[in-house]
């Protein structure tokens with residue numbers, strides 16, 4: 632069976648920098664027309680000037696005939712000024728500003744330490760109609776790791792959305808029924824991305840016959856009832872939910888460690904994995920809307936004019952990819968993937 636769909640976009644990806652960027656970017660560019668590139672480099676992308684430099688490095692890492700477009704983001708800090716938000720909007724290549732609670736995840740040390748510190752920046756985002764992209768987890772060590780997303784809604788996100796009635800917000804990589812319900816209730820100016828691993832796996836996958844570091848990401852996988860709620864949201868045809876892989880490469884050394892990094896690498900098979908999840912739900916007919924329409928509509932960008940095709944045919948991803956001076960273990964390494972990417976435009 633072959634499925635043809637308008638070329639999809641990835642509305643949340645980590646491309647890294649340097650040798651890591653060179654190793655991974657072709658996977659994203661082979662599938663997606665555009666991708667929202669996260670700014671959490673070791674030295675965070677906090678200004679429009681830094682985003683312009685990073686954008687040039689991404690384009691330089693691609694083959695010359697490649698039409699992939701990186702959509703850049705700024706990293707919100709306690710010191711981000713309203714002027715910087717205005718410059719970002721005027722640039723035309725910055726499409727959102729990412730809110731990391733300080734300490735919540737990889738390279739988030741420069742993130743926001745308190746909502747009161749970013750009031751002026753949020754007002755500027757609202758004024759310039761530039762979306763706020765939110766990593767929605769509290770960092771309070773008293774809060775159970777599996778509850779950090781739902782507690783973030785009550786303690787922080789609900790206040791942001793109510794306090795800024797015109798601000799557009801993307802609740803990134805939602806993982807719980809509470810998050811799905813919040814997004815629905817908030818209406819069309821709040822969107823959400825959903826990753827392939829959260830559609831395909833419950834938290835049991837972290838402990839399947841032993842500890843599985845390559846299934847560890849943030850927000851962490853949740854129990855099965857939450858996975859079911861995410862599948863309903865993704866496959867339900869609701870325009871607020873769209874594709875965002877959160878593909879987050881880390882070296883094997885950093886993953887298979889006594890204190891392993893959070894992040895699952897899915898860019899090598901991203902749209903194929905979503906096809907599996909939609910197929911399992913009997914809703915392949917809704918994949919195109921989720922993958923190729925809803926995100927572009929939310930961001931106010933045109934939908935891609937070209938197409939990709941997917942073939943229901945098993946293949947085995949490599950055990951690892953070269954990754955700088957180490958290697959990268961992809962999702963399903965050593966296993967099989969049920970769909971493969973066909974020739975561009977169908978057939």
Ligand code: NCD
Nearest residue numbers: 645736737848849879893894
């Ligand atoms: C991301 C990373 O490695 O940059 N990790 C992850 O588990 N998702 C950061 C993030 O998006 O939280």
Ligand code: ZN
Nearest residue numbers: 645669877879
């Ligand atoms: Zn991410």
